[in-house]
Amino acid sequence: MLPSLLPFERLPVTIVVLVCYLAAIISTVIVQEWLPEAPHRARNPGLNLDEAWKDLKSIAQVAHPFNSHQNDEVGAYLVKRLKDIKKGKDFVTLDADDSTNAL
Numbered sequence: 001m002l003p004s005l006l007p008f009e010r011l012p013v014t015i016v017v018l019v020c021y022l023a024a025i026i027s028t029v030i031v032q033e034w035l036p037e038a039p040h041r042a043r044n045p046g047l048n049l050d051e052a053w054k055d056l057k058s059i060a061q062v063a064h065p066f067n068s069h070q071n072d073e074v075g076a077y078l079v080k081r082l083k084d085i086k087k088g089k090d091f092v093t094l095d096a097d098d099s100t101n102a103l
Helices: 010-033 049-059 069-086
Strands: none
Touching: 049 069
């Protein structure tokens, strides 16, 4: 019965391929475009997504290729932010290696 409904001709094959492509594209867009809900603060009291978003925006503002001035600025920003987060927590150790072994 299936061969009689979908003969191997140009129009039915085009329709089947188009439906397959649309299904793949639509499902990919649905999965990629809708973000899951953020976790509740009660379950993760140490997680601050607003601060994390601000940090990400600050870091990604300009390109920072390896061994560039911008990369040094990003490194300094990260060390500063980690020192701020570390304040008052004696059980956390921060080792910021600012030296390089490159010639």
